Amino acid sequence: MEDVKLMKGNEAMAEAAIRAGADAYFGYPITPQSEVIEYLMHERPEDRTGMVVLQAESEIAAIHMVYGAAGAGKKVMTTSSSPGISLKLEGISYMAGSELPCLIANVMRGGPGLGTIQPGQSDYFQATKGGGHGDYRMPVLAPSTVQEMADFVGLGFDIAFKYRNPVMILSDGAIGQMMEKVYLPDQQERLSDKEVIKKYGSWATTGKTEDRERNIITSLELKSERQEKHNEHLQAKYRKIEENEVRFEEIKCDDADFVLVAYGSSARICQKVVDMGRKKGIKLGLLRPITLWPFPKKIINELADNSKGFLAVEMSAGQLVEDVQLAVNGKVPVTHYGRMGGMIPSPGEVLVAVENELKKIG
Amino acid sequence: MEDVKLMKGNEAMAEAAIRAGADAYFGYPITPQSEVIEYLMHERPEDRTGMVVLQAESEIAAIHMVYGAAGAGKKVMTTSSSPGISLKLEGISYMAGSELPCLIANVMRGGPGLGTIQPGQSDYFQATKGGGHGDYRMPVLAPSTVQEMADFVGLGFDIAFKYRNPVMILSDGAIGQMMEKVYLPDQQERLSDKEVIKKYGSWATTGKTEDRERNIITSLELKSERQEKHNEHLQAKYRKIEENEVRFEEIKCDDADFVLVAYGSSARICQKVVDMGRKKGIKLGLLRPITLWPFPKKIINELADNSKGFLAVEMSAGQLVEDVQLAVNGKVPVTHYGRMGGMIPSPGEVLVAVENELKKIG
Amino acid sequence: MAKVRGAVVIDTETCKGCDLCVVACPTDVLKLNETLNAKGFNPAYPANHDACTACTICALVCPDMCITVYQFKPEKTAV
Amino acid sequence: MAKVRGAVVIDTETCKGCDLCVVACPTDVLKLNETLNAKGFNPAYPANHDACTACTICALVCPDMCITVYQFKPEKTAV
Amino acid sequence: MTEEIIIAGFGGQGVLSMGKILAYSGIMQDQEVSWMPSYGPEMRGGTANVAVILSDDRISSPILHEYDTAIILNQPSMDKFESMVKPGGLLLYDPNGIFHHPTRKDITIATIEGAKEAALINRKTFNMIVMGAFLKLHPIVNMKNIHKGLEKSLPERHHHLIPLNEKAINVGMEKVVVVNKI
Amino acid sequence: MTEEIIIAGFGGQGVLSMGKILAYSGIMQDQEVSWMPSYGPEMRGGTANVAVILSDDRISSPILHEYDTAIILNQPSMDKFESMVKPGGLLLYDPNGIFHHPTRKDITIATIEGAKEAALINRKTFNMIVMGAFLKLHPIVNMKNIHKGLEKSLPERHHHLIPLNEKAINVGMEKVVVVNKI
Amino acid sequence: MTTAVITPEDIIKKGKIVFKKTKNMTDKNLSYCPGCGHGVAHRLVMEVVEEMGITQDTIGVAPVGCSVLAYEFMNIDMTQAAHGRAPAVATGIKRVFPEKYVFTYQGDGDLAAIGTAETIHACNRGENIVIIFVNNGIYGMTGGQMAPTTLSGMKSSTSPYGRVVETMGYPLKITEMVATLPGVCFATRQAVHEAKYVRKAKKAIRKAFENQKENKGTSIVEIVSNCNSGWKMSPVQSNEWLEENMLAYFPLGDIKK
Amino acid sequence: MTTAVITPEDIIKKGKIVFKKTKNMTDKNLSYCPGCGHGVAHRLVMEVVEEMGITQDTIGVAPVGCSVLAYEFMNIDMTQAAHGRAPAVATGIKRVFPEKYVFTYQGDGDLAAIGTAETIHACNRGENIVIIFVNNGIYGMTGGQMAPTTLSGMKSSTSPYGRVVETMGYPLKITEMVATLPGVCFATRQAVHEAKYVRKAKKAIRKAFENQKENKGTSIVEIVSNCNSGWKMSPVQSNEWLEENMLAYFPLGDIKK
């Protein structure tokens, strides 16, 4: 019980970054995630591990600082919330294009525009389909507890470095602001350049030594033939990630007649809905995607063989639901229940929505 | 034949903007669309119609100049290419959130990152699913000829003002750079503030006269209940657009056994594929979405009843194909043929892909 | 010469009890009330109203525009 | 006193015929060749090579680093 | 056992930290806990509230629309939360500054003169007095765990204040008055 | 009738404007046309090419991988485009600067000493001489429409140069040499 | 003495009003913290607009920051702008409405951090607008993080041990910087925490709007203000701290006129 | 006279090499237009890095612009950066590698337009980096559009009738601007179109890297250069035009040292 703490999701993420042996964090304040940089500044990680923390002049500057430091082979992180993430998209596309590992957290609020600072889940498409330009993908981890806010930092870095690709933690204001019991991971040592090279190869701008060709970080290729080769390489990598990195949690899906699909905060609420429904005799299950991309397509398609329908529950007008539809591919009806603008659905209203669906299906 | 010209797609778009009675254009150079601002600067539209043209310090500044001028009730336009559009996404989300009409053209190049300046179609998701944060949508028009580059400017402005929503023209480097014969529309008068008010109501920041409450352009609502109402209003509007504004072209779909789905440059290529296929006795059809959002879901679903399969052809790793899958909803197989990185598929290779699909389907 | 006299009306429901007018008043007219208004603030009031000279200083520094200042210039003949 | 002598070697395939070295050379050593190189440029060459003083000016202004400059200082005793 | 609590009042009343101490005390007795605040750039002096759950099982939804207990410290919070107490639940409030007293008959209603009592000890102990009152009625954590909770949630330089806080808790336990018993 | 042409050479050779005049001439005889250039921040003196289509019908793909005619003005373009001429098609080139001459037997091959001839009239007429050579072999537009095409594609201040251009076209028509006839 | 018998109540009845809230402010209660300088700055802008008789022709632009809700309080047509982009938004409006009055109302985080490029380029183009720049040395709205203008050694939620200029940057005098641009016709630094400053600040704002009337280019009026919440002081303390510390680094007065 | 009999061939054989291409440049042919100043600027940076013996410790950052392919030519580890963001990218690298040498190589469109905020804030933080700023008064790569540094009246593809400063903005002296920041230890303006300028420019670049060695903060070396393609002149003409027009507005010399 040594390292059990009561922490906000944002703080847990920040502490986990220090403990994951992150080398640097660059960020810019925005509600509801400013606690991340505040916590880090307060903790003086430069003293604890030598980790660099810098408040940038903007989200754009922050993501490009990440780009620079990641290109130097370092474990780097940035966090923001919806409008700030929109600003980072060019940079994220650059990182994907030049195959740089990094961790980006979006603690979502309700949009569009300035919107509200209350929690939202309306950046799902942006995160999973590539909000930035070009054909890129990034693994998207969706924590639904403060514990996962901490755990997914280390996991995220691992995936990022394994595939040399940006990874996103897609959270929301509720998870970011709430406190829960969290078991903090052990402190990892920061890796030296030599260790990085040994573990992941020598591709970073660490200074061109005589024993190797210069390392270049770039996403540019003026020759289309070569750019296409590069794209094919990226796509092959994405297929590999789709094979290896799908993560999800099944809650009472085994015998479920009807399956809820929800992630993050909404998944917490749906857990309660499952309990409430089962008490009423409705055989409900919950499929919680942990990776939103790669999406747990296969399991959903399989569940479709034994269930009457799916309801995607999300704090948005309907984004996740499209991936569920794609996975189910017409086998059974897939519908959507959503709240917007910072509103969080109550378990009760979701249960009503389920009952209505079941009536329709008959 | 008075106004038949041989023009680049980019130039046709610029000339059409002057003729549509646009009030202002704000932009920033980027290949392959810099001809738009170059043409405008050369044409001195301030003398021709009083239209303002300004080179902004960045894409971000440009979109926010558009935001300001659009909020003043004016017909305003900006253009860019993929990385520049990524930078505009926060602004686009703001415009959608505060319900401002405007026209944004993306003359796509291959990504991700800096990528290549050659044509691409890999910003489909970004355009149609809302690359920016929050639940917003914007009508997306996909020209496949220089003529349409001109025609969609007027159409785009009409849709933008009808629904008070940003509209995107999603083109690519090939259409932007090529010249074709184009019949230019007649010059429209620029509207005075009074005419705008009469036509579209008084919502813009034209100066608060004593006979009305002040007009406010904002996307902020701190109270979630009210923000949700606003979102519901937006969603209702989007449903209306989906009902009214779907546009597509059917080429030999009537008796088609197999249907290609493609837009923009790819649709031009697929036109040739249809001819080549029919010559070989393959009953091919082409469904060309003109609006990518709202997507011609219904017609595709109907075509699925009489065809053996669909092939989405696009200059990307597979984006349009998801919308085709969602539309077909499992009725028949939907596959994808794509080139990337600035490469343009040849009609011949697409035909081979079709033949392979047909073999698989049997 | 007739002394110029002043008076203030303070919108106590709008007042946030920031104390700035109290500190600013050169003739110590104002004080904060012990009892809270509905929003939970101790609003300012003219505790020493007669000393008011209508100098408007309090109103100039009040961020919430709670203060209206009245001025009365007695007729010279009244001296 | 022995005059310092110089010579230049110009990589004519890299040269883009920009003329900058030609204009810069203080002793008019260089000229552009009439015949094109493979890239379609008229490359520079030392038309008046003996006049070269190894001052390196041409090399300093050449954007394409086509020029190598050699210097020869005759022995003093040789005068 | 699961206890779902809403604590609501003005910004400066120690609402959030009362919730935090409760949550930490829960952890000390090996429970699952969650603490979900309202957040935002509210004007200082505006309302603040936090939903706290202590449970022996995994907590599903940390966001609630009805509560076992509501601890109410100003009028706007009373207006908002009275109706959200589950039938049979508890509504505890400080009558100071309350104009419309609760009227429900299907819940236990209790008062604690927290502000008044705190004025006698130390204004800053207000929230602990209220917490004591609550714990008297719903003894969901014992004093030992509260002590540990205080230790965990207060920064070390404030640990010397723990006895004072405990005293305040005891005062609350003494002074709570049940107005409506069901 | 549909004629699909690639014109390729160095940047300064007037490749793009030759294509433009051809396309405009097509418009003048009520045809559909398309003009698709290679583009990009190529080093000046780098290669440039344009695909031009004139057709009586709607033009489907403006991007081609084989052509009825290739007009080749430097070696890199020869390397790239020789193989893309349709069997039975035409390859016209200026032998000046060509080290590897075309070897295909299934296409018509013709040469025009454009650079040499232009040196005699005016260096700027180079591309018109080449165009004349092409039109002699594939008379897809008549002189009247070329005249109109020139009028349309040249800015008014250059209209006095039209006679010179027409002269160059005639020179090209005269001087073209068919090397391989199929 | 007749004065003796005149009660304050009499004065209120019979006297003339020498100060009252401008009609250009709405009836909404300001959402700012008690004692926050934003209220005074709002009022001064609206008074100038009223006094110049240009209420119907004035359009305001307020980006995010505590004053994001300025449109609730200023009774004119207004546009909320994205963080940092107000000068671009104002450019868009002014270019299509050259005859109207356009101003931005920006915080220091907004204008001098994320919005640096937009600020400098609007000034460099000499956009004929007024920039009201409320410099409180901190990000007020988001909870008191360090701004580019945070003083050396000053604590904020992201410089909890004080700003270390060597790693976090120096407090930025952006008004001095833009004053060097030919497009800027007027750059001044004012304050509103005491009556004497308030009077001067109003004159400066008036001058800025007059400049716009006369098509002179960009006018920037910096107002050094408090953020008692972010600074964690009472309003009265914060004004004292402002006087002693902020004004020492950000001296008041015209920088370019 | 013995000299008479020595042929150039002899000299090449026997003489000592007084100028040759630095090993820090790769063998690739530069992709720049004939006569473009980028080549000289590249060479000088690489020569300094070679002469200081820091090749293994130097990381370059080149954003888009004609020099986007600098990584093809400079034989060191390099990062291509997004338009305008090189100073942020360099910050990221330098913060994790404080002991290494980091420089940016940016055009005027990049550094002074879209990248204004990143430039100013890197300078304001005094990031211990070198900024090489090639000012050719135009957007070379995209085909000669107007840059912030385009001179008044100068034609470009987006100011085809000449830059009108009143509506398009004034040519921006950004080096002077950042020189006012305390984080900047050295700001200088140089040229490379004549040998005498080349020598001075190299000294300035050397000084900038020495500053980085000594942890002095940000050094910015502006190099006024040509863009004969964008300016639509021959290389020789463009250098004359540069001397007469560009240097009149952008005078050479140290601005801060």
Ligand SMILES: Cc1ncc(C[n+]2csc(CCOP(=O)(O)OP(=O)(O)O)c2C)c(N)n1
């Ligand atoms: C793109 C973006 N990034 C960050 C934010 C969060 N944010 C809102 S206001 C603000 C700074 C406010 O500070 P300032 O401009 O100084 O105004 P003040 O509140 O101090 O008056 C920030 C960072 C945002 N809304 N949008």
Ligand SMILES: Cc1ncc(C[n+]2csc(CCOP(=O)(O)OP(=O)(O)O)c2C)c(N)n1
């Ligand atoms: C976000 C973005 N916007 C625009 C561009 C297009 N672009 C590439 S380089 C450039 C400007 C180049 O000018 P400069 O920085 O002066 O460099 P130069 O080519 O003159 O050396 C522009 C606008 C881009 N690549 N990315």
Ligand code: SF4
């Ligand atoms: S008007 Fe002057 S004297 Fe009267 S209360 Fe206000 S500050 Fe005091």
Ligand code: SF4
């Ligand atoms: S200054 Fe205004 S808000 Fe503050 S105490 Fe005085 S009247 Fe109240």
Ligand code: SF4
């Ligand atoms: S080294 Fe000097 S003298 Fe010799 S060619 Fe070059 S410039 Fe002329």
Ligand code: SF4
């Ligand atoms: S300067 Fe260099 S590239 Fe130019 S002509 Fe001389 S040798 Fe050739």
Ligand code: SF4
């Ligand atoms: S947080 Fe600061 S700036 Fe914002 S309203 Fe409060 S005191 Fe004013």
Ligand code: SF4
């Ligand atoms: S376009 Fe201009 S800057 Fe670019 S390489 Fe050519 S001359 Fe140099």
Ligand SMILES: [Mg+2]
């Ligand atoms: Mg501030």
Ligand SMILES: [Mg+2]
């Ligand atoms: Mg430039």
